[in-house]
Amino acid sequence: METLSLTLQTAYAELLDQLVTADAHRTIGHLAGTFVTKEIRGRTYVYFQYSAPGGTTKQAYVGPRERSLEKLIARYEKERATVAADRERIEDLCAILRTGAAVTDAGSARVLRALADSGVFKLGGVLVGTHAFAALGNVLGVKWTGAHARTEDIDIAASANLEVAVPDLQADVPRTLDSLGVGFLPVLGLSPKAPSTSFSVRGRALRVDLITPAKTRKDTPVQIPRLNAAAAPLSFVELLLEDSQPAAVIDGGGILVRVPHPARFAVHKLIIATRRVAAFHTKRQKDLAQAALVVEALEELRPGELRSAWKDAAARGKAWTRALCDGAALLRARHTAAHALVVRYT
Numbered sequence: 495m496e497t498l499s500l501t502l503q504t505a506y507a508e509l510l511d512q513l514v515t516a517d518a519h520r521t522i523g524h525l526a527g528t529f530v531t532k533e534i535r536g537r538t539y540v541y542f543q544y545s546a547p548g549g550t551t552k553q554a555y556v557g558p559r560e561r562s563l564e565k566l567i568a569r570y571e572k573e574r575a576t577v578a579a580d581r582e583r584i585e586d587l588c589a590i591l592r593t594g595a596a597v598t599d600a601g602s603a604r605v606l607r608a609l610a611d612s613g614v615f616k617l618g619g620v621l622v623g624t625h626a627f628a629a630l631g632n633v634l635g636v637k638w639t640g641a642h643a644r645t646e647d648i649d650i651a652a653s654a655n656l657e658v659a660v661p662d663l664q665a666d667v668p669r670t671l672d673s674l675g676v677g678f679l680p681v682l683g684l685s686p687k688a689p690s691t692s693f694s695v696r697g698r699a700l701r702v703d704l705i706t707p708a709k710t711r712k713d714t715p716v717q718i719p720r721l722n723a724a725a726a727p728l729s730f731v732e733l734l735l736e737d738s739q740p741a742a743v744i745d746g747g748g749i750l751v752r753v754p755h756p757a758r759f760a761v762h763k764l765i766i767a768t769r770r771v772a773a774f775h776t777k778r779q780k781d782l783a784q785a786a787l788v789v790e791a792l793e794e795l796r797p798g799e800l801r802s803a804w805k806d807a808a809a810r811g812k813a814w815t816r817a818l819c820d821g822a823a824l825l826r827a828r829h830t831a832a833h834a835l836v837v838r839y840t
Contacts, residue, residue: 503635509587513750596628603745613665623649626753646699667723689724707732757803760788764821786832804839
């Protein structure tokens, strides 16, 4: 673990602020495209031409050219100039951050941007797994060492129901992935009748998995209507969804996502490490390594947060307490510093 320079930490804070502000004040100028006209039977009609996620050019009919549309086009041109300046600033900040902060690979970034643009993270979706671990390094102002932050698997957690109403917004995960044109296909489960909770690209490691908190003992997929997709129910996932926060994923630009609270992420990693069977020994070791790095970073940078998250998890019942103790014990062999920090709470 290395501490990012003050320059990089400041750049990340400004990038996140720029992304949050731009998202909160999204206007017509944020639409990437241009108005074009067509002459049909002596009348002029207006279309909005734009690039779809797969790289194809599409046109959406707007209406016949008239005064109200002229005003709309003028407003678009005016606001687009302001948005262009904001985008340039975001690109400049990302260029600075690429000199030392965690950067996401191009393929994963393209998928994450499409999911973000479709509204997945506005609708309660939370980026979890290794991509979240990489993003949390930038959140905490550190750079993880080793290969613990490399993956093309994209894991999204979401609850079945969204408590906060979001009017006029609904995402469509399967359609969004299909629109990228890279060959995402549903991964068939054990039952051919069950809806898929995963999508992958044949011949590549690129994969998107959807998970949700398990409410019953059944392991059948749970429909998430607002995402038009199903998610695999898993125990302990609710810990990741509570108290999530915005974060910036860095590529050529910046992508606004939501990630778990760092302390909850670390506690959850310890818990799921105890659930890995022998066949998934490598994944267990990765879980423990990520948990240990976040634990050590929190102890140095945000003392008290890990203790609070640990107590919260332990108060949820015997299964949680037992998993926490088992997870702490697993750290003893290879991560002695992190073990010494968490054993105080067992």
